[in-house]
Amino acid sequence: MSKVQARMGPAAMPTPATQPASARSRPIVSPPAIAAAVLLVLALLLPVVMPWIKTPVIIAACFGIAALGVSILIRAGQMSFGHAMFSCAAGYAVAFAARRWPWLDSTVLIALGTLVGAVSGLVIGAFVVRYRAIFFGMLNLALSMVLFAVLGKFFTLTGGTDGMRLARSTFFGMDLERAGFETALLVSVVALALGLGLLVRRYLNSVAGQALSAIKTNETRLEFLGISAYRVMLTGYVLSAALCGLSGAVFAITQGLVTPEMGYWIRSGEIVFISILGGVGHPVGAFLGAAIFEFVKVFAGAYMIGASHLVLGVVLIAMVFFAPRGISGLLTGARKGGQP
Amino acid sequence: MSAPLLQTTDLRLSFGAVVVADNINFTLHEGERLAVIGQNGAGKTTFINICSGLIRPNSGRVHFDGHDITGLAPRAIVRRGLARSFQLPQLFLEHTVRDCVRLAAAGRLGRLGLWSPLAKAVAASEIEHVLEIVGLRERGGELCEALPEGQRKLLDIAMALILNPKLLVLDEPTSGVSTEEKHGLMATIMAALDTRKVSAIFVEHDVDIVTRYATRVAAWISGQVAADGPPAEVLADPAIRKNVIGE
Numbered sequence: 001m002s003k004v005q006a007r008m009g010p011a012a013m014p015t016p017a018t019q020p021a022s023a024r025s026r027p028i029v030s031p032p033a034i035a036a037a038v039l040l041v042l043a044l045l046l047p048v049v050m051p052w053i054k055t056p057v058i059i060a061a062c063f064g065i066a067a068l069g070v071s072i073l074i075r076a077g078q079m080s081f082g083h084a085m086f087s088c089a090a091g092y093a094v095a096f097a098a099r100r101w102p103w104l105d106s107t108v109l110i111a112l113g114t115l116v117g118a119v120s121g122l123v124i125g126a127f128v129v130r131y132r133a134i135f136f137g138m139l140n141l142a143l144s145m146v147l148f149a150v151l152g153k154f155f156t157l158t159g160g161t162d163g164m165r166l167a168r169s170t171f172f173g174m175d176l177e178r179a180g181f182e183t184a185l186l187v188s189v190v191a192l193a194l195g196l197g198l199l200v201r202r203y204l205n206s207v208a209g210q211a212l213s214a215i216k217t218n219e220t221r222l223e224f225l226g227i228s229a230y231r232v233m234l235t236g237y238v239l240s241a242a243l244c245g246l247s248g249a250v251f252a253i254t255q256g257l258v259t260p261e262m263g264y265w266i267r268s269g270e271i272v273f274i275s276i277l278g279g280v281g282h283p284v285g286a287f288l289g290a291a292i293f294e295f296v297k298v299f300a301g302a303y304m305i306g307a308s309h310l311v312l313g314v315v316l317i318a319m320v321f322f323a324p325r326g327i328s329g330l331l332t333g334a335r336k337g338g339q340p
Numbered sequence: 341m342s343a344p345l346l347q348t349t350d351l352r353l354s355f356g357a358v359v360v361a362d363n364i365n366f367t368l369h370e371g372e373r374l375a376v377i378g379q380n381g382a383g384k385t386t387f388i389n390i391c392s393g394l395i396r397p398n399s400g401r402v403h404f405d406g407h408d409i410t411g412l413a414p415r416a417i418v419r420r421g422l423a424r425s426f427q428l429p430q431l432f433l434e435h436t437v438r439d440c441v442r443l444a445a446a447g448r449l450g451r452l453g454l455w456s457p458l459a460k461a462v463a464a465s466e467i468e469h470v471l472e473i474v475g476l477r478e479r480g481g482e483l484c485e486a487l488p489e490g491q492r493k494l495l496d497i498a499m500a501l502i503l504n505p506k507l508l509v510l511d512e513p514t515s516g517v518s519t520e521e522k523h524g525l526m527a528t529i530m531a532a533l534d535t536r537k538v539s540a541i542f543v544e545h546d547v548d549i550v551t552r553y554a555t556r557v558a559a560w561i562s563g564q565v566a567a568d569g570p571p572a573e574v575l576a577d578p579a580i581r582k583n584v585i586g587e
Binding site for chain 1: 413414415418423431434443444446447448450451452454456457458459461499500503
């Protein structure tokens with residue numbers, strides 16, 4: 001080696017000969033992608049064989065989208081027990097808008113619900129993302145219960161616990177019969193689920209998304225890298241609220257009815273349940289969790305009356321013991337905090 | 341002499357009856373390599389914590405690079421060019437070694453986008469270069485929690501180094517690093533700092549390291565700077581040898 005070479009030191013280092021381990025030897029089709037494909041096929045084909053399952057599939061997709069939102073925050077180590085409030089707020093916004101302007105298209109109503117979710121997420125998030133752990137979870141829960149109570153009490157405006165009915169609106173400008181309307185909703189919500197899953201995956205791999213999961217392990221260090229943990233958390237919070245808002249809007253349009261129950265704490269708990277069941281390591285987890293949740297609810301409701309919660313409880317206990325990282329964790333076989 | 345890079349004025353902090361910073365008036369100039377020595381509890385880390393924004397003093401001011409940084413949030417101080425490493429490594433244990441360094445670099449560049457992947461946010465050559473300096477390039481793809489303590493320390497330093505600070509504060513950089521690796525590590529870090537013209541403060545217990553790498557030594561006793569000067573002078577002071585080095 002010449003003297004010159006020796007003196008050049010680290011600056012003249014060769015470029016990395018090998019790719020980082022994370023990028024190496026990835027199968028072309030990953031297990032989560034296969035799971036997503038299976039879910040898509042099932043969601044679109046099952047209703048062809050069993051038309052009655054259309055609504056449960058739409059509801060499952062709604063729950064999946066909401067769980068996708070909540071799982072963003074769980075990646076930061078924060079669990080919200082009140083995120084149904086954003087679905088509820090969006091649902092009511094849709095109901096009010098549909099009553100005031102009956103000519104509004106369903107797609108516009110869904111967009112409106114998402115916007116209401118995001119804006120209320122920004123307002124509430126600006127305050128609650130300063131808190132962590134149990135305080136974060138309970139503050140969200142408390143605020144959701146305030147909304148629940150307000151909607152229940154203002155009878156003249158909101159219809160109280162009876163809620164508000166929505167007339168069926170047009171879909172992409174088309175006036176559809178019930179069956180056609182449900183099919184259109186089904187296809188749209190499944191497409192939305194896929195698109196949003198991909199977008200969330202992109203976000204989780206981005207700098208902001210990776211900084212978000214760094215909050216879980218070392219928020220202090222994040223600050224010492226010049227990164228505002230508050231800003232990172234608020235971004236995640238607004239995204240999660242927007243997803244819950246979208247979910248609530250589709251739910252309201254599907255049911256043709258909104259009630260304060262949409263924002264009840266049990267609903268928030270169910271969304272958290274689905275997130276944990278599916279696992280937060282990969283976006284497909286939220287939809288796997290939602291599919292299982294809805295399947296157990298529908299079939300246990302039909303064949304084991306009153307026992308659906310028992311079945312779900314046993315499933316959760318089994319998951320905590322045998323697959324603490326959820327179904328998506330089993331699929332990715334994964335390293336913690338790895339790239340989804 | 342040029343304007344001081346870091347200057348503290350009448351810095352005071354006490355935890356109840358224990359005074360951990362007792363009227364500290366201290367100045368550091370660009371290009372200096374200051375070793376801070378002192379026994380446990382003398383207030384060395386407290387001094388660093390105040391300067392880096394982790395804790396606020398009861399009274400007194402801290403100026404860095406011509407700006408008053410007293411009471412600023414750590415991230416605001418980091419952005420002004422004062423970076424630090426920690427005595428107990430502060431890592432993102434569920435991230436890979438490489439991703440920790442990438443996050444640090446992205447933080448420096450203020451790239452916090454929701455779209456571009458972390459893996460592409462910063463030039464790979466820069467990340468690999470810093471990993472090479474601390475000898476962690478081979479382990480870049482592993483999770484931090486798989487690293488032994490000594491290497492966690494190195495990663496902690498790498499994360500501060502890639503911030504390209506004007507002043508790097510290292511809290512006991514060689515504790516937890518094996519004796520045979522200590523000198524190699526210090527030599528590489530100091531060489532990297534020389535190349536980038538970074539000033540440094542390092543808390544250190546090893547007299548040998550202090551003698552070799554510091555241009556100036558400050559000895560802390562009970563929250564006060566008991567001696568401050570060239571290493572040969574401070575380390576020869578009988579009072580310092582008795583009370584700080586423990587001879």
